[in-house]
Amino acid sequence: MQLPRVEPVTIAIAGSDARFPVRRIFCVGQNYADHVREMGGDPTRPAPFFFTKPADAVVASGAELAFPSQTADLHHEVELVVALGRGGANVSVADAPSLVFGHAVGIDLTRRDLQAAAKQAGRPWDMAKGFDQSAPLGALVYGLPPAAGAIALSVNGEQRQAGDLAQMIWNVAEIIATLSTFVTLAGGDLIFTGTPAGVGPVRPGDRLCATLAGVTPLEIGFRG
Ligand code: MN
Numbered sequence: 001m002q003l004p005r006v007e008p009v010t011i012a013i014a015g016s017d018a019r020f021p022v023r024r025i026f027c028v029g030q031n032y033a034d035h036v037r038e039m040g041g042d043p044t045r046p047a048p049f050f051f052t053k054p055a056d057a058v059v060a061s062g063a064e065l066a067f068p069s070q071t072a073d074l075h076h077e078v079e080l081v082v083a084l085g086r087g088g089a090n091v092s093v094a095d096a097p098s099l100v101f102g103h104a105v106g107i108d109l110t111r112r113d114l115q116a117a118a119k120q121a122g123r124p125w126d127m128a129k130g131f132d133q134s135a136p137l138g139a140l141v142y143g144l145p146p147a148a149g150a151i152a153l154s155v156n157g158e159q160r161q162a163g164d165l166a167q168m169i170w171n172v173a174e175i176i177a178t179l180s181t182f183v184t185l186a187g188g189d190l191i192f193t194g195t196p197a198g199v200g201p202v203r204p205g206d207r208l209c210a211t212l213a214g215v216t217p218l219e220i221g222f223r224g
Pocket of ligand 1 (some may be wrong): 028201
């Protein structure tokens, strides 16, 4: 048998022909107080916690996705995503912004029913979060994201999520600094930074539009 060919995963950069290579995808859980409350949690600034998705979970804006298998409750979570241009371990909050290459809007697609069952059983979230095409992502914009700015998601033209980056419990620098105490970060790493309130179900045939101040909207559809 021949060795398999593994294609590198890359994402578009707005206004450039260059493409950003994706190394790993980290995600922050429950980083907006109103979303923590809707999930039944306590929003009093517990330390951020992390989970991952495989790099090839990324899908670009404009994609028509197959509806995921093994779920009857797929949810949308619109999120600010930061892309790291370089890495480090035990990065200070002061140095963390210098690691950021760019930012984009993304959707952390979640099999909510599998996640709830995993929470109940004390089992890992991987199959609830890290499935095929679970990380739709818009084009990267160079530089740091703003500290405040509207973030929203609509389904079939109807607004479902609306928040502001200023509502994040942990800001981008704090997230990078904390994550870098668990793993040595590297250029190519993406970080999904959590979702505001209003998460909800996605059905076959739905069209999703995710927006974030200053970046190109992300639009995806699900086959009916
Ligand atoms: Mn999320």
